[in-house]
Amino acid sequence: MEKRAIFLPFSLLLCFLSTSLLPTAQAIWLTLPTTGTKCISEEIQNNVIVLADYIVVFDDHSNHPTISVKVTSPYGNVLHHKENMTHGQFAFTTHESGNYLACFWVDSHGQGSRDVNVNLDWRTGIAAKDWESVAKKEKIEGVELELRKLEGAVEAIHENLIYLKSREAEMRTVSERTNARVAWFSIMSLGICIAVSALQLWHLKRFFQKKKLI
Amino acid sequence: MEGTLRRRSGKMWMVLICLMLNCFARIESLSVSVNDVECVYEYVLYEGDSISGNFVVVDHEIFWTSDHPGIDFTVTSPGGNIVHSLKGTSGDKFEFKAPGSGMYKFCFHNSYSTPETVSFYIHVGHIPNEHDLAKDEHLDPINVKIAELREALESVTAEQKYLRARDARHRNTNESTRKRVIFYTVGEYLVLAAVSTLQVIYIRQLFSKSVAYNRV
Numbered sequence: 001m002e003k004r005a006i007f008l009p010f011s012l013l014l015c016f017l018s019t020s021l022l023p024t025a026q027a028i029w030l031t032l033p034t035t036g037t038k039c040i041s042e043e044i045q046n047n048v049i050v051l052a053d054y055i056v057v058f059d060d061h062s063n064h065p066t067i068s069v070k071v072t073s074p075y076g077n078v079l080h081h082k083e084n085m086t087h088g089q090f091a092f093t094t095h096e097s098g099n100y101l102a103c104f105w106v107d108s109h110g111q112g113s114r115d116v117n118v119n120l121d122w123r124t125g126i127a128a129k130d131w132e133s134v135a136k137k138e139k140i141e142g143v144e145l146e147l148r149k150l151e152g153a154v155e156a157i158h159e160n161l162i163y164l165k166s167r168e169a170e171m172r173t174v175s176e177r178t179n180a181r182v183a184w185f186s187i188m189s190l191g192i193c194i195a196v197s198a199l200q201l202w203h204l205k206r207f208f209q210k211k212k213l214i
Numbered sequence: 215m216e217g218t219l220r221r222r223s224g225k226m227w228m229v230l231i232c233l234m235l236n237c238f239a240r241i242e243s244l245s246v247s248v249n250d251v252e253c254v255y256e257y258v259l260y261e262g263d264s265i266s267g268n269f270v271v272v273d274h275e276i277f278w279t280s281d282h283p284g285i286d287f288t289v290t291s292p293g294g295n296i297v298h299s300l301k302g303t304s305g306d307k308f309e310f311k312a313p314g315s316g317m318y319k320f321c322f323h324n325s326y327s328t329p330e331t332v333s334f335y336i337h338v339g340h341i342p343n344e345h346d347l348a349k350d351e352h353l354d355p356i357n358v359k360i361a362e363l364r365e366a367l368e369s370v371t372a373e374q375k376y377l378r379a380r381d382a383r384h385r386n387t388n389e390s391t392r393k394r395v396i397f398y399t400v401g402e403y404l405v406l407a408a409v410s411t412l413q414v415i416y417i418r419q420l421f422s423k424s425v426a427y428n429r430v
Contacts, residue, residue, distance in 0.1 A: 028244075028254050028255060028256055028336070029254070029255035029256070029257070029317070030254065030255075031253060031255075038246075039246070039247060040244050040245070040246055041244070041245045041246075041247075041331075042243065042244050042245060043245070043333075043378070043382055099245075117255075122244060143354070143356055143357075143360070146357075146360045146364075147360070149364075150360070150363060150364060150367060153364070153367045153368075153371065154367065156371070157367065157370055157371060157374065160371070160374045160378070161374070163378075164374065164377055164378060164381060167378075167381050167385070168381065170385075171381070171384060171385055171388055174388050174389070174392060175388055177392075178388070178391055178392045178395055181392075181395050181396070182395055185395065185399040188399075188403075189399065189402060189403065189406075192403055192406060192407075193406060196406060196407060196410045197410070199410070200410050200413065200414055203414055204414065204417060207418060207421070208421075211421060213421070
């Protein structure tokens with residue numbers, strides 16, 4: 001989770017050196033209001049790499065607002081928390097499966113009556129894979145690298161299908177259990193109704209006999 | 215929260231020109247909480263790129279009705295025209311060709327007071343055509359085929375993300391049903407017992423000595 005310092009000449013050089021088919025960081029832009037938090041969440045399964053970059057987009061050179069970031073795991077652990085940032089990066093591997101939340105808000109002491117635009121590049125799983133290091137390690141390039149990426153995409157699709165299947169199995173268990181419970185609880189409700197009314201009648205009969213009315 | 219198109223500084227323009235070496239761009243399937251209007255922006259590099267995606271309203275507290283009234287979805291082009299819009303839907307897929315390059319705005323509008331969580335996925339796909347092949351000597355005709363293959367795999371991935379989001383919504387409904395069954399049934403039993411006890415107490419009171427000397 002080291003802070004990535006963007007050196008513009010370095011990034012320009014990197015961009016020009018990258019091959020034309022390399023998927024680089026294009027992402028969504030969010031508009032942060034001057035007060036309040038904006039949160040982005042994703043449901044991620046266990047053991048998945050998450051990589052994210054965020055940059056505050058400046059309208060003009062005079063106004064330099066800063067934002068704060070907080071990333072929480074589904075169990076409430078804070079994975080990344082930084083204040084007063086204009087750009088940054090965080091990466092983590094998920095240890096639990098659930099909803100991961102990344103919240104952004106504008107720092108209050110900044111000069112701000114306008115909304116702040118943030119560029120967020122959020123990648124999970126296969127999209128977070130560093131293909132450059134794979135290319136360097138195995139000394140492949142060009143078409144072979146592209147085909148390797150496609151192979152990775154196909155594997156990711158396969159894993160996704162397996163995940164969907166297991167999810168569906170879990171839901172089916174819950175549905176069937178609820179189905180059984182509805183039947184049992186309804187019969188029990190009928191039983192309780194009958195029992196309670198029998199109790200009522202018995203109690204009232206005893207009461208009236210005690211009062212010598214019947 | 216309706217943002218307007220913002221001008222970028224010179225520095226960002228330079229970085230973006232570098233990013234024009236891309237062939238495609240995508241983001242992962244994210245969820246955002248929509249109170250009234252939530253907008254997400256995405257930059258489209260080439261005119262004629264195919265923008266595809268889907269969104270599903272995942273988290274909503276419906277009580278009586280069986281289906282959610284839905285949210286509205288609009289896509290605005292950089293020129294300000296509404297390119298695509300869907301009204302009153304609780305989840306759908308969309309695909310259209312970008313009429314121009316620039317910053318596109320994808321907005322979700324929630325006309326109800328309860329906040330909704332919307333899970334969305336947007337993909338901008340570009341397949342290099344002969345014009346790009348002529349311009350860039352690094353591009354081979356095989357790159358076109360690879361790009362088409364990649365787009366096809368992307369569409370499968372997009373479908374999977376849609377299924378995952380719908381599955382998440384189904385799971386929410388299931389969990390809600392399970393909780394309702396337990397709470398409402400136990401509550402029903404308790405209320406039944408309480409009401410019958412009250413009945414008995416009331417009838418006893420009617421026959422108590424202190425009221426009208428046993429005259430009911």
